[in-house]
Amino acid sequence: MIHEFFQLLSGWSSLDTAIAGSAALTAMSCSLPGAWLVLRKHSMMGDALSHTALPGVVLAFLFSISMKQAGWVSAAQEDAFLQLFLFVGAVVVGVGTAWLTEWVQRLGRLEGSASLGVVFTAVFALGLLLIRLDVDNVHLDVDCVLFGIIETAALQKVPGTSIPEPVLVNGAIFLANLLLVVLFYKELKISAFDPGLATSLGIPARGIHYGLMAVTAVTVVAAFTTVGSILVIGLLIIPTATALLLSERLSVVLALSVCLAAISAALGHALTLTVPRMLFSRLGYPTIEDAGTAGMMSVTAGLLFLMALILAPGQGLISKLIHRLRLGLKISGDDILGVLFRFEEKTAMRPIDISVPALVARQNGMRPWMVSLSVRRLLRRDLVTRQTSGELVLTDRGRESAKSLIRAHRLWEAYMSKHFELPDDHLHETAHRVEHFIDDDIQERLQSELNAPTKDPHGKRIPELSDS
Amino acid sequence: MKQLLSGLVVAVLGAIVLVEAHNTSEEGHSFRDWPITFSIAPQATTVAHAPEVPTANASPPTPPTLLSRLWRVLSLRDYNTRVVLLGTTILGITAGIVGTFMLLRKRALVGDVVGHSALPGIAIAFLVMEGLSPGTGKWLPGLLAGAFVFGVAGAVSVMLIEKYSRIKPDAAMAMTLSVFYGLGAALFTVVQKVPGGNAAGLKTYLSGKTASLITDDVWLFAVVAGVVLTVTMLLMKELTILCFDGEFAAADGWPVFWLDTLLIGLVVTVTIIGMQSVGLILVVATLIIPPASARFWTDDLRRMTLGAGLAGGMSSFFGTIMSALFPHVAAGAVIVLTGACLFAVSLLFGTKRGVLIHWWRQRQLRREVGRVDLLRAAFELVEHAVSAPIPEFDELTAHELSLADLLMMRTWDAASLQRLIIAAVREGLMHPTGKDTWRLTRSGAEEARRLARNHRLWEMYLMKYAHIAPSHVDRDADLIEHVLDPELVAELEYQLDHPDDEIPQSSHATSVSSLE
Numbered sequence: 015m016i017h018e019f020f021q022l023l024s025g026w027s028s029l030d031t032a033i034a035g036s037a038a039l040t041a042m043s044c045s046l047p048g049a050w051l052v053l054r055k056h057s058m059m060g061d062a063l064s065h066t067a068l069p070g071v072v073l074a075f076l077f078s079i080s081m082k083q084a085g086w087v088s089a090a091q092e093d094a095f096l097q098l099f100l101f102v103g104a105v106v107v108g109v110g111t112a113w114l115t116e117w118v119q120r121l122g123r124l125e126g127s128a129s130l131g132v133v134f135t136a137v138f139a140l141g142l143l144l145i146r147l148d149v150d151n152v153h154l155d156v157d158c159v160l161f162g163i164i165e166t167a168a169l170q171k172v173p174g175t176s177i178p179e180p181v182l183v184n185g186a187i188f189l190a191n192l193l194l195v196v197l198f199y200k201e202l203k204i205s206a207f208d209p210g211l212a213t214s215l216g217i218p219a220r221g222i223h224y225g226l227m228a229v230t231a232v233t234v235v236a237a238f239t240t241v242g243s244i245l246v247i248g249l250l251i252i253p254t255a256t257a258l259l260l261s262e263r264l265s266v267v268l269a270l271s272v273c274l275a276a277i278s279a280a281l282g283h284a285l286t287l288t289v290p291r292m293l294f295s296r297l298g299y300p301t302i303e304d305a306g307t308a309g310m311m312s313v314t315a316g317l318l319f320l321m322a323l324i325l326a327p328g329q330g331l332i333s334k335l336i337h338r339l340r341l342g343l344k345i346s347g348d349d350i351l352g353v354l355f356r357f358e359e360k361t362a363m364r365p366i367d368i369s370v371p372a373l374v375a376r377q378n379g380m381r382p383w384m385v386s387l388s389v390r391r392l393l394r395r396d397l398v399t400r401q402t403s404g405e406l407v408l409t410d411r412g413r414e415s416a417k418s419l420i421r422a423h424r425l426w427e428a429y430m431s432k433h434f435e436l437p438d439d440h441l442h443e444t445a446h447r448v449e450h451f452i453d454d455d456i457q458e459r460l461q462s463e464l465n466a467p468t469k470d471p472h473g474k475r476i477p478e479l480s481d482s
Numbered sequence: 483m484k485q486l487l488s489g490l491v492v493a494v495l496g497a498i499v500l501v502e503a504h505n506t507s508e509e510g511h512s513f514r515d516w517p518i519t520f521s522i523a524p525q526a527t528t529v530a531h532a533p534e535v536p537t538a539n540a541s542p543p544t545p546p547t548l549l550s551r552l553w554r555v556l557s558l559r560d561y562n563t564r565v566v567l568l569g570t571t572i573l574g575i576t577a578g579i580v581g582t583f584m585l586l587r588k589r590a591l592v593g594d595v596v597g598h599s600a601l602p603g604i605a606i607a608f609l610v611m612e613g614l615s616p617g618t619g620k621w622l623p624g625l626l627a628g629a630f631v632f633g634v635a636g637a638v639s640v641m642l643i644e645k646y647s648r649i650k651p652d653a654a655m656a657m658t659l660s661v662f663y664g665l666g667a668a669l670f671t672v673v674q675k676v677p678g679g680n681a682a683g684l685k686t687y688l689s690g691k692t693a694s695l696i697t698d699d700v701w702l703f704a705v706v707a708g709v710v711l712t713v714t715m716l717l718m719k720e721l722t723i724l725c726f727d728g729e730f731a732a733a734d735g736w737p738v739f740w741l742d743t744l745l746i747g748l749v750v751t752v753t754i755i756g757m758q759s760v761g762l763i764l765v766v767a768t769l770i771i772p773p774a775s776a777r778f779w780t781d782d783l784r785r786m787t788l789g790a791g792l793a794g795g796m797s798s799f800f801g802t803i804m805s806a807l808f809p810h811v812a813a814g815a816v817i818v819l820t821g822a823c824l825f826a827v828s829l830l831f832g833t834k835r836g837v838l839i840h841w842w843r844q845r846q847l848r849r850e851v852g853r854v855d856l857l858r859a860a861f862e863l864v865e866h867a868v869s870a871p872i873p874e875f876d877e878l879t880a881h882e883l884s885l886a887d888l889l890m891m892r893t894w895d896a897a898s899l900q901r902l903i904i905a906a907v908r909e910g911l912m913h914p915t916g917k918d919t920w921r922l923t924r925s926g927a928e929e930a931r932r933l934a935r936n937h938r939l940w941e942m943y944l945m946k947y948a949h950i951a952p953s954h955v956d957r958d959a960d961l962i963e964h965v966l967d968p969e970l971v972a973e974l975e976y977q978l979d980h981p982d983d984e985i986p987q988s989s990h991a992t993s994v995s996s997l998e
Contacts, residue, residue: 056652058591061659130591131774135822139819143819244598244660248657248661248664255653259648298613308667311664
């Protein structure tokens with residue numbers, strides 16, 4: 015199967031390189047403003063902007079065509095003017111959408127997402143009307159704007175060279191975005207994480223907001239021809255969401271999200287060439303050779319996110335699961351030692367009808383398998399032994415370990431009783447929770463703070479650490 | 483409420499029967515007289531070009547005037563008009579009602595996510611059905627089931643991402659939307675290459691086909707509307723608690739998770755059914771705009787639900803009529819824009835939360851506060867001028883108040899003070915005695931005594947029970963004195979053991995010092 019994958023991939027041509035390159039630059043240019051949308055919790059603004067860009071695009075087409083019809087520009091210049099109008103239209107639409115949303119939200123005292131929903135659907139509907147009203151004059155490829163056909167976009171070369179046009183346009187946008195992020199890094203960072211502080215430092219929060227919207231709108235419009243208006247949302251948001259699972263440092267998150275964007279684009283195209291054919295030839299549709307690259311880019315980005323969600327160190331589900339398992343083992347192991355020590359001390363009665371592991375499981379609300387796992391761990395570490403009757407007994411090493419734990423527990427009780435003036439019957443629960451995390455160092459400090467007490471508030475002896 | 487809703491159900495069913503009846507008698511010629519064109523809206527979800535609606539033949543020998551066309555549309559003489567009008571209106575009502583709960587649950591954009599997420603479901607359902615038995619790929623219930631499954635999957639994945647990672651809900655929604663949509667887009671390019679399977683027309687399940695709604699669609703809408711209305715009627719109390727305070731509902735033992743799931747299920751149903759008939763953006767808009775409009779008119783959930791249904795139905799109705807009048811105009815877009823106009827009107831004129839009423843209330847409050855401040859300033863001015871601790875009634879009306887003196891009493895500027903005085907003169911509380919001098923009238927003096935008394939009673943209460951320092955009570959009393967009603971004053975008198983009609987002395991001397 016892997017062999018088949020690489021065999022299919024060996025048909026990679028220069029056109030594929032052009033497509034993957036265009037896609038990667040588009041994705042990279044989107045990931046930078048998108049990162050700030052995610053951090054500022056305005057992700058759905060990406061959705062709104064990609065819809066409201068429609069009237070801007072339609073108006074740009076109308077303007078450039080009527081300028082040509084009026085004889086103001088030649089047919090050769092028309093394209094340049096169209097590009098100009100497209101970007102001006104994008105800025106107007108971006109800022110306009112943001113302003114209108116804010117205005118409706120403030121004036122109508124509506125919830126943010128509701129006012130966004132009202133504004134973007136209405137503006138989009140306006141765009142649809144504009145298309146229909148002038149459908150005879152404008153040969154606007156609606157498919158191209160709404161869906162994006164990267165395969166044909168990559169075929170258009172910059173005049174005189176062999177560089178595909180999207181590479182030039184989106185590359186330029188990417189560099190511009192990069193420059194803006196570098197220049198305004200501090201301002202963006204502060205206003206994203208602490209708008210109040212930003213305002214008090216004299217950073218124009220509204221200016222940053224509208225600037226970001228304008229930049230996002232321009233980026234989105236430039237990405238339309240390659241990926242279309244809905245999938246561009248994915249390129250804006252997903253790489254940053256993935257990066258947020260992998261790192262906690264902002265600069266690393268930004269760099270990662272640009273890399274992830276490029277990877278999902280290139281990988282997306284590679285998967286387009288291989289997976290559909292492999293999948294559908296097995297399902298009995300041998301004629302199917304590929305799927306749309308734009309769609310696969312988004313799916314690939316989603317798969318990368320899913321992988322990060324499961325595998326990421328620290329944030330990932332598996333890593334969280336392991337952490338919880340470890341903690342559970344430590345706590346149940348400690349508790350078994352503590353219970354056995356108290357039996358030896360005769361400060362607790364040994365119940366007849368229930369085994370020690372079951373008792374610990376019930377006390378902590380843990381699953382029995384977790385506790386028996388930790389019993390096995392204690393046996394292996396030679397902290398407890400099992401007598402012929404099946405009862406667990408502390409070994410000498412286990413007794414030392416348990417002593418330290420009980421000491422931590424009783425010192426903490428003494429400390430809380432002295433400083434927090436809690437009633438005696440409230441001390442045990444808290445100490446039971448904290449005892450696992452009080453190491454020797456803190457024990458020493460508690461002891462000197464309390465003038466080396468020998469008894470805890472319940473009158474039980476605080477065990478001394480043996481010198482060994 | 484229940485009668486109203488069940489009335490609505492009966493009305494809808496009746497209307498369908500009516501349409502059907504007309505259908506059999508008139509259908510033969512209804513399409514050909516004068517083609518009223520409903521244009522298909524090119525929606526965001528269009529995967530390939532929608533087939534061009536044949537509008538070229540829209541040039542009959544003698545084009546009727548606008549008025550006659552209006553009459554033709556309004557009198558519902560065309561079968562097509564009736565079906566489309568009824569269909570969109572039912573859908574508008576249903577979406578408005580469901581949308582109310584989503585709006586109040588702060589999940590207004592869920593419809594958007596769900597609608598986009600449904601795309602791969604349609605393609606996969608097509609592929610599966612085509613694989614099982616070629617030629618059956620476009621069986622509508624199958625496609626709808628696929629769309630429903632993936633719509634729900636989209637909503638569930640948003641919840642899971644929120645739960646198991648630190649990704650915020652907005653990003654989770656945007657991600658889910660575009661990943662599912664991307665999968666759908668990729669699969670649709672695949673679907674078009676399936677040999678033998680006629681995939682053409684599959685995209686209309688996304689872009690909608692408002693123009694070519696048929697009676698079967700309307701029946702489908704009616705069934706969905708019936709389900710939605712029944713569920714909302716039966717669960718009104720539960721949904722009210724859920725929307726009012728979800729956390730309280732959960733703490734109180736209500737099955738919040740299942741109620742939310744039910745709501746999501748309703749939204750997915752409405753979105754899927756609506757999407758394949760009128761287009762995705764229209765459904766999303768109808769889920770959000772009518773409830774948001776209704777919010778400006780009422781604080782009562784039941785009224786808001788009815789209002790949202792009404793607004794949804796109205797914008798669909800008028801939007802459809804407009805698009806029937808003007809060929810080339812996409813019905814979906816016009817319906818959304820009609821809704822937006824309705825929203826704008828509600829935003830301005832809504833009687834509960836509208837902008838104008840809010841502005842008017844603010845203004846009234848400012849005037850009331852200003853009147854109280856002016857009279858109390860006058861009272862204190864007289865108090866400082868006369869020797870007795872508390873000014874007598876005659877002294878209050880006899881004393882001449884000058885603009886300069888009044889200006890010293892508070893931090894107000896001459897212009898606004900003068901406006902307040904003019905208003906007070908108009909209300910008969912003061913009368914001018916010369917240039918920039920006034921006296922209190924009898925009613926003005928009475929009012930001033932009452933206000934000063936309330937203010938001081940409250941100050942005494944604050945000092946005695948809230949232990950607030952005498953130098954600080956003035957400002958606190960300023961905030962509350964405007965809302966002290968007679969019962970509260972009586973309660974204060976009782977609590978402070980204070981006899982009727984006697985004004986307590988000022989508890990501090992701030993005003994005196996400011997005079998000097």
